[in-house]
Amino acid sequence: MDKKRFIILPFLLLSLLFQLSFRNNGAEPDLRSIIITQAEQFSLQVDSLNIAAQAWAAGKIKPAALRRQLLKTRNSYKGVEYIVEYYYPEHTKEHLNGPPLYHADPYPYKQDAYYSMPAAEYVNSAPLDYLEKDHYLDSPKVIAPRGLQVLDELLFSGEADTQQALQLTGELKTKWAIVMQALVKRKFFQPFEIMEASRQELIRIFTLGITGFDTPGSQNALEEARAALQAIQQVTKPLVTASRVQPVTRLFSTANTFLLHAKDFSTFDRLTFLKQYINPLYKVLLQVHQQRQLTTSEKLTGKPAPVNYFSTNLFAADFLNPYYYSLLKEGQDSERLQQLGKKLFYDKRLSRSGTLSCGSCHQPEKAFSDGMPKSLTGEGNNTVQRNAPTLINAVYADRYFYDLRSFDLEDQAGQVIKNHLEFDTDFPAILNKINSDTTYTNAFDRVYNNKTKPVSRSQFASALTSYLISLRSFNSSFDRYVRGEKKTISPVVKDGFNLFMGKANCGTCHYAPLFSGLVPPFYRESETEVIGVLAKPLQKIVDNDRGRAANKVFQEDLSIYEHAFKTVTVRNVALTGPYFHNGAYNTLEQVVDFYDHGGAAGVGLANELPNQTLSADSLHLSKYEKKAIVAFLRSLSDSSVIRKFGPQIGNRETATPKN
Known part of the structure; x- marks a missing residue:
């Protein structure tokens, strides 16, 4: 018994030291909890959207109620967009939030079952980014768009019918569940990935968000921009160094207020938003990244990236x-x-x-x-x-x-x-x-x-x-x-x-x-x-x-x-x-x-x-x-x-x- 206690004690001490070191240096446990919570909140909204579509099809609610639920769902998506599009960009574009245009199918597959599972089962086994593209490959074909942007355009234009709404919300639920499962399986969310994803989201907010690209029907771009900013403020908070807490907090707060007080989409002052909030946030988050001496995905892979991560301004010559x-x-x-x-x-x-x-x-x-x-x-x-x-x-x-x-x-x-x-x-x-x-x-x-x-x-x-x-x-x-x-x-x-x-x-x-x-x-x-x-x-x-x-x-x-x-x-x-x-x-x-x-x-x-x-x-x-x-x-x-x-x-x- 004494011998066992003698062997176990050092291991317990080493484990405790490892956990303390892990918690102090990486902040990964905090990051994972934040991300999974954000993702779970979106899951609830996706379920609610699908239920609302069923209710509309049954004549139990008016189209306006379905549109209100779509806005809630889209705002919730903006709370997890930064990490989902960072890890799974292909899947997101094709199934969750791609443009509402007919396009070439990125994975035209046959129904043949000559691999380990039927094709229909295989395409739902992992995010599109991780599928082996040669499995079940078929000839090219043009397909209709799906996802949140499509729903936004259809529901707010009044062109959607009940069957479309049921199909699109049902598929959204299925394809989101694949991503949710992939997120849950991830044991760690590295700090450098969070910082890269957050700065990438700032680019997205300015180029695709407040332009109305993401909201072709509702033009709910300003509220969605607020949701996206709040999400990256929440997830970067554990990583912000003491000397940067005040400027980072102030910038997020004032950016949120600026969006909140904007009158409407058409008159929104995008140039002031760019100069006073997006570019300063883009710069200060880089400073946080550098102060923590974090690596980058480009350095780890050894492959050049389109965006120069160390640029400090979206309009810099070296962006x-x-x-x-x-x-x-x-x-x-x-x-x-x-x-x-x-x-x-x-x-x-x-x-x-x-x-x-x-x-x-x-x-x-x-x-x-x-x-x-x-x-x-x-x-x-x-x-x-x-x-x-x-x-x-x-x-x-x-x-x-x-x-x-x-x-x-x-x-x-x-x-x-x-x-x-x-x-x-x-x-x-x-x-x-x-x-x-x-x-x-x-x-x-x-x-x-x-x-x-x-x-x-x-x-x-x-x-x-x-x-x-x-x-x-x-x-x-x-x-x-x-x-x-x-x-x-x-x-x-x-x-x-x-x-x-x-x-x-x-x-x-x-x-x-x-x-x-x-x-x-x-x-x-x-x-x-x-x-x-x-x-x-x-x-x-x-x-x-x-x-x-x-x-x-x-x-x-x-x-x-x-x-x-x-x-x-x-x-x-x-x-x-x-x-x-x-x-x-x-x-x-x-x-x-x-x-x-x-x-x-x-x-x-x-x-x-x-x-x-x-x-x-x-x-x-x-x-x-x-x-x-x-x-x-x-x-x-x-x-x-x-x-x-x-x-x-x-x-x-x-x-x-x-x-």
């Missing part, structure tokens, strides 16, 4: 990491490589005709566009298929061209080189020219220490990519104001930004801070939209370009991609007209009118474009509101980047993608 989007990595880049890429960019000799370079269609003074509806080819007066977009910030995308047919910058350049309407040549011919030019070979030698080796295709592509990566612009007057480097901004610009991010719905496709279709908060997916561009502004004829559906990418010839085009950035847009993929709109005023009228469907062409994703409803913008939006768009021009690249260039020329 996104350009090297995440390129085959060229930061350690391989250099000033010498960039200058070499610049020389290639403006060299007409690389095209077969000797009359085109990348700079022909992408001219610095026009923000690297060319001012043409469609760029001229090297042969006569023919044009290419589409308008030449700006190359400034073009690196920030996961796919390229208007139709998303290219998956990296290097391939994009390769397609221009081979296109018979553009460079009309190939890599062997270009490399032969380069290797026959001692100026080029000496320059490549200095970068790569080639010595007697010929310049390779990858070296050529890396040099050109390096120059394209350097074409970044986050120094407009608007950027400087948001960062506090400029004290004032015109009231009409402020109004324009608030309209862009609110009533006018621009920010629900042109996501901040790039104001492009790179989807927040992860910034790793480039989005296409069917907005119904007309052949000419005043003609009721839909432009006949099939867009993404004709990109020849495997499994993308789908109905939802007919006339779908990449959402390009509106930064420097005042310099890049004419506009849209067909270059048919000459002024920003025409573009704003186009959106105000609801695209093709809005002018009576819904039958010709049944899959339009732009709302056909008029925005009912006043003359002043249209003027304000244009003023904001003009404030995004970055004169510093034009000065940086413009004066040193002699001839203007043609190359990288126009589409």
Whole structure:
């Protein structure tokens, strides 16, 4: 007995010391309790929503009662959104809170049971993020959306019927239970994950929350933003260091009060909210992370992330990491490589005709566009298929061209080189020219220490990519104001930004801070939209370009991609007209009118474009509101980047993608 007591006692002491150390250093037990409680509260609301849908179907309650329960459920979801979307982004997008649009099924499965369980059982065995995508794989198909955003749009538009409500709330209950089970199985929620998830949620609140993206029907965005802020304040509280308690608490409190006192969605001052609350919270939570000396997921995995975690401002020049989007990595880049890429960019000799370079269609003074509806080819007066977009910030995308047919910058350049309407040549011919030019070979030698080796295709592509990566612009007057480097901004610009991010719905496709279709908060997916561009502004004829559906990418010839085009950035847009993929709109005023009228469907062409994703409803913008939006768009021009690249260039020329 004494011997057993002698053996057990040290183990008890070690266990106690371990628990004390664990509690003092990690705060994991507190975090887990908070998260599971938040998740359980959402589970109760999901159950209540499903019960309410059943009651509505039985005629026991009015639709208004179901809508009230939906608002409660959505607010509760915002209380757990930060961690659910951090761990299970695919599952969340597909089943819990994805956009209300028909889309390609991310997991088209057959019902065959040739694995360990039937397919229907397998898809409910774990979050979508964890399923083996080759199990039961079927051919691609288009499916209807589901989840909270769909319910929000249907119930508040009055378009939902009882069967839809029952189906959607029932599926929500099933798919949420999968996530709930996964959360409960997690023994630990690491402090660094909580901090990353919380800062990610701040991005989401600003880019997808207060823009109305998440609430297409109810526009209950401000109340939901409060719920999301309260949730991350609660979960980060155990991690906040003593020196940061007061500023963190004050910021959360005043942000909550600011939202509470806002009059309504349309008049909400989003710019003040960004400057005084979102950006300061984003910065102070980083300081908490650093003071606790926490690691990051990027450091643990060794893989670059799209968002630079150590950036302190959503509009900082270093907010996104350009090297995440390129085959060229930061350690391989250099000033010498960039200058070499610049020389290639403006060299007409690389095209077969000797009359085109990348700079022909992408001219610095026009923000690297060319001012043409469609760029001229090297042969006569023919044009290419589409308008030449700006190359400034073009690196920030996961796919390229208007139709998303290219998956990296290097391939994009390769397609221009081979296109018979553009460079009309190939890599062997270009490399032969380069290797026959001692100026080029000496320059490549200095970068790569080639010595007697010929310049390779990858070296050529890396040099050109390096120059394209350097074409970044986050120094407009608007950027400087948001960062506090400029004290004032015109009231009409402020109004324009608030309209862009609110009533006018621009920010629900042109996501901040790039104001492009790179989807927040992860910034790793480039989005296409069917907005119904007309052949000419005043003609009721839909432009006949099939867009993404004709990109020849495997499994993308789908109905939802007919006339779908990449959402390009509106930064420097005042310099890049004419506009849209067909270059048919000459002024920003025409573009704003186009959106105000609801695209093709809005002018009576819904039958010709049944899959339009732009709302056909008029925005009912006043003359002043249209003027304000244009003023904001003009404030995004970055004169510093034009000065940086413009004066040193002699001839203007043609190359990288126009589409």
